[in-house]
Amino acid sequence: MFESIQAAPPDAILGLNEVFRNDPRPGKINLTVGVYKDESGLTPILDCVKEAERRLVAKETSKGYxxxxGDPDYCRLTAELNFGAGHEVLESGRAATAQAPGGTGALRVAGDFLTSTGAxxxxxxxxxxxxxxxxxxxxxxxQVKNYAYFDADRHGVNLDGMLAAIREMPAGDVICLHACCHNPTGADPSPADWKLIADAVYDRGLMPLLDFAYLGFGTGIDEDAVALREFARPGAELIVASSCSKNFGLYRERVGSLTVVTKDVDTAQAVASQVRTxxxxxxxxxxxxxxxxxxxVLGDAELRSQWERELAAMRDRINGIRKVFTQKMSERLPDANxxxxxxxxxxxxxxxxxPEQVDRLKVEHAVYAVRSGRINVAGIMPSNVDALCDAIAAVSS
Ligand SMILES: Cc1ncc(COP(=O)(O)O)c(C=O)c1O
Incomplete structure (x- = not known):
């Protein structure tokens, strides 16, 4: 039965990571996989998470299903985190939230829900x-189709191209939007842009699906939720797939949620039953x-403020190293921007x-990045930023 089966193509990013692990060169730099790393290169367990685990182990009495x-309290707390406590879509009961195994699980359930209901x-x-x-x-x-998003020359969002594409999409289609910290470009629309995007999406009769994998990693918890809250207009419908992998550092625990916002309570209940199916x-x-x-963590005032501090520290480290990198590159290549x-x-x-420069970085300098040029900024540390900038300067000339 299995003889004729061909090997599946390896995951490009995880495959590269494997090559990195086997690279014997000292000082090698890994900018590939999307996990946060602290200044010493570790992906830490947050202190608030450790404390929550201690409490859970002490109190847990059952491993029943x-x-x-999922857990209704978890669903309520994550929905409040995303929309803001007291938001109309939550208070009115017109949103249905399900706990999901990571953001990926939430996206898959969203996809299955859309196709199985014929929505x-x-x-x-x-x-x-x-x-x-x-x-x-x-x-x-x-069926997956693509819309213009990135302006490579300006290294930013191609807002006009995006809006023009939205205006051509057939009513009833779904548009997947990165709610913040766009992966892979790092280029997000401004709050004013999001308003225009939401206007265009709703004018066209499209269903927005916001993939919210990086809340708190960009500018702040509420600041990063600006797109989601723009779409959560009175009476509007939307889908949100959120993840706690990055902002709680819970990658391997598989924590996420799916929220479907509908027109009214009855529809929300019908949708919730289809999501459960x-x-x-x-x-x-x-x-x-x-x-x-x-x-x-979210249900305890003390743990929650500790989490907010720890999240801010991760965010500040990334934003700080972005500044250092930019400064050091301008010293090495004053004409490049x-x-x-x-x-x-x-x-x-x-x-x-x-792609050629990325290849040279790997071969000549043991610096690993994705061939598209995407870099995980959290892979840059005070200990490797000089070597990285030297390497980039060397392959840029
Ligand atoms: C844009 C985006 N969506 C979703 C996910 C999924 O995250 P999770 O690990 O929670 O499944 C990721 C993770 O890298 C991501 O970058």
């Missing part, structure tokens, strides 16, 4: 986008531990490096 749509057949993704987006949506049976045939019910940690790295936000940037 969670409900199909939509086509989803539009930005060019470029997180490479898993099209694969996850196609696995759900959605999509979950039931997929993984039956979500894993508990990560969600319990997030619930414990790397200031966009400082302006972009989140964990990633499109560095503007060509």
């Amino acid at each position: 969670l409900p199909i749509d 939509a057949r086509t989803i539009w993704c930005s060019v470029p986008t997180w490479p898993n987006h099209p694969k996850v949506f196609e696995a759900s049976g959605l 999509a979950v039931r045939v997929n993984y039956s019910n979500p894993p508990s531990h990560g969600g319990a940690i997030v619930r414990t 790397f200031s966009f790295i400082e302006k972009q936000i989140g964990m990633f940037s499109f560095s503007g490096l060509t």
Whole structure:
């Protein structure tokens, strides 16, 4: 049965990471995989998470299944985090939230929900986008199409191109938007741009699906939620897939949530039942531990402020190293302009490096980046920033 099966193509980014691990050169630099690293190169467990785990271990009395749509307190607290406590869509009961195994799980359930109910057949993704987006949506049976997003010359959002593309999309299609910290470019629309985008999306009769994987990694918790809150207009419908992988450092615990905002309470209840069906045939019910940690942290005033401080420290480190990198590049290449790295936000940037330069960085300098030129800024540390800037300067001339 299995003889004729061909090996699947390796995941480009994870494959590169494997090559990095086997590279014997001292001082090698890894800017590939999307995990946060502190100044010493570690992906830490947050102190608030450790404390929440201690409390959970002491109190936990059962390993029975969670409900199909997860822990209701976790769902409430994450929805409040995303929309802001007391937001009309939550108070009115017209939103249905389900706990999901990571942002990826939330996206897959969203896709399955859309296809199994016949609500939509086509989803539009930005060019470029997180490479898993099209694969996850196609696995759900959605047709994936692309819209213009990035202006490579200006290293920013191509707002006009994006709006023009939106105005051509057929009503009833879904548009996937990165709510903040666009992966892979690091280029986000401004709050004023988001208003124009939301106007265009709703004028056209499209369903926005906001992928919210980096809340708190850009500018701040509420600042990063500006797009989501712009779309959460009175009476408007939207879908939000959020993740606690990055902002709680809970990557391997698989914590996320899916919120579908509908017109009214009755519709929300019908949608919730369809989401539960999509979950039931997929993984039956979500894993508990990560969600319990997030619930414990968000539900306790002291742990919550500790989390906000720890999140701010991760954000500040990324934004700080962006400044240092930009400064050091301008010292090495005064004629080149790397200031966009400082302006972009989140964990990633499109560095503007060509595939050939990326190849040379790897071969000649043991610096690993994705061939598109995407770099994980959190891979830059005080200990390697000089060597990295020297290497980039060397392949740029
Ligand atoms: C844009 C985007 N969406 C979703 C995810 C999924 O995150 P998770 O690890 O929670 O599944 C990621 C993770 O890298 C991402 O970059």
